[in-house]
Amino acid sequence: MAEAFLGISAYYHDSAAALVLDGRIVAAAQEERFSRKKHDASFPAQAARYVLAEAGLDLQDLRAIAFYDKPFLKFERLLESYHAFAPRGLRSFLQSMPVWVKDKLFMRRMLKQELTKLAAAPPEKWPRLLFPEHHLSHAASAFYPSPFSEAAILTVDGVGEWATTTIAAGAGNKVSILRDLSFPHSVGLLYSAFTYYCGFKVNSGEYKLMGLAPYGNSDGERVKRFYRLIFDQLVDLRDDGSLLLNMEYFDFVTGLRMCKDARWESLFGIPRRAAESELTPAYMDMALAIQQAVEEIVLRMAGSAVAVTGMRRLVMAGGVALNCVANGKLLRSGIVDELWIQPAAGDAGGALGAAYAAAHLWADEDRSIPAEAADAMQGSYLGPSFDANDVARLCRRYAASCRHFEDFDALTASVAQELAGGHIVGWFQGRMEWGPRALGNRSILGDARRPEMQKRLNLKIKYREGFRPFAPAVLAEDSGDFFDLAQPSPYMLLVAPVRESRRRPLPEDYPEMEMYARLYHQRSDIPAVTHIDYSARIQTVHAETNPRFHALLTAFREHSGYGLLVNTSFNVRGEPIVCTPEDAYRCFMTTEMDVLVIGNALFYKNEQPAWQADKRQNQTFEAD
Amino acid sequence: MEFWKDIWGFLTQRKKYWLLPAILVLLVFGALLVFSSGSAIAPFIYTLF
The missing domain is CATH 3.90.870.20 (Carbamoyltransferase, C-terminal domain)
Incomplete structure (x- = not known):
């Protein structure tokens, strides 16, 4: 009998649905494409309806439905973080808790309510609802569709539940997480802090910051000074790529901003750029300095992934894996022999990873490797077509x-x-x-x-x-x-x-x-x-x-x-x-x-x- | 009931029993919010929660 798994990501940003049938991706799509709302975070009803229709299945035909993270574990992180920083963060606490106690703590119920609208069959006939961890979903999205039978896995993003970076090993149909770096120490949030400070929107302006970086003057003194300040004051980077952020400079744990503007201004000597205002050379130099810093961090993390797993093929996912400049440098560095990156490396890709994790880790399905070094993404053309x-x-x-x-x-x-x-x-x-x-x-x-x-x-x-x-x-x-x-x-x-x-x-x-x-x-x-x-x-x-x-x-x-x-x-x-x-x-x-x-x-x-x-x-x- | 089963499973697996009173208090306050409007999507610059 066919084994089908539906993966869902939702309620944070870039909600999406993906369907894996007998180890093959049948369809995957982001909700924003249907709803016409950029980065739509709502339940991906239209995307889920589409992927089910593409497979010709109803909910009761599925073996499992997998949501891409663990809500309780995320809630644990929130409570422990607020507790650790108390009494700071009261405003943030008061904003976040209603969302949780009203909705997100009851994620299972909330998902079932939404799924009811998609299903012809009553809930008692539905399959199991699973909650693989956020970074496990990323790791699964990177490894299972890759062309490699074995690979080191590196997932790097802002934050999932606790983890902000993980190193894992993939072999056959198994993925094992071997190392992780925990919140608030995050290269994704570090990059987002610079995105914010340079006047771009967090979660969507990171591409712009990356595109701005080459305008910086790499031979100039200012880029070198900014680079030194990043590693002297903001980030304690270790040889293995692990890092500690100096939380004296960041506000994202307890505040409603990414960083402490006054401290950054006295550190870098430039104020936070207002959105849509003129881009002066100082911000171009700042973009270049943080780009260089992220490249250094990613290269060290990749080196650790190779050392820890003993594998020289690397697969990546997580929002930071969309930094294609860093990816190119990593490939040219010779640290890895081959590199494969999930095309939907951000949170939307978590839907695909969750479906894969359910198929291979929970249901223990065998994994077949595509022939002739091709990956299983079918060119990433997995959405709807028209005639x-x-x-x-x-x-x-x-x-x-x-x-x-x-x-x-x-x-x-x-x-x-x-x-x-x-x-x-x-x-x-x-x-x-x-x-x-x-x-x-x-x-x-x-x-x-x-x-x-x-x-x-x-x-x-x-x-x-x-x-x-x-x-x-x-x-x-x-x-x-x-x-x-x-x-x-x-x-x-x-x-x-x-x-x-x-x-x-x-x-x-x-x-x-x-x-x-x-x-x-x-x-x-x-x-x-x-x-x-x-x-x-x-x-x-x-x-x-x-x-x-x-x-x-x-x-x-x-x-x-x-x-x-x-x-x-x-x-x-x-x-x-x-x-x-x-x-x-x-x-x-x-x-x-x-x-x-x-x-x-x-x-x-x-x-x-x-x-x-x-x-x-x-x-x-x-x-x- | 399913929720309490899930939350108990989580607390025992993570051995984070100290979170239970905090969760209970929050849920009591949360009950006050039942009649307020709002959505699961947090208005925030970075969707940490």
């Missing part, structure tokens, strides 16, 4: 005009021509991606050779900060022509340098130049995806996992000689990545995108009727 009927419905609803191509090669040739002509294309195909990155099924694409593309995409399409970099999607077989990358990067989780031969020289006064003058200087023959320090966050595109995107890149190569495009997620600032053709069309019509492709249908902006607002068309998204 020509959905496109026809869309066209009827909006009186939209499209051209239908029977021959996909003819479509890719047309789209390649549009891209080479400088047009920006919304590319919507097949199943939606799992994880925070658009990997060529819900993507906005542009020609990376064009000097103005980065600015245009940021300001006219995405409506986001002009300094933010874009990533290249490159044919896997051509990646060596462009980048110094030691292994494939199908999930856009590794940063590597642009090859020396493609770089263009910089003026002598480059480090002193104004931020945007530096940004718009041509640094390579693919300027739109070459970040300020010649780095790029790479997606290698493989014919085996995404033949349609691969075909488009091949067509573009035939047209231009470059098997590479700018690939950014199909959304505007603050909006979740589009899920349905309607979401895509709405985004297409409300931005300056030129062309939209949904399946085999091609929409030209200048052939569409005037855009008229309906209830949802006017939906605005809060800036992230």
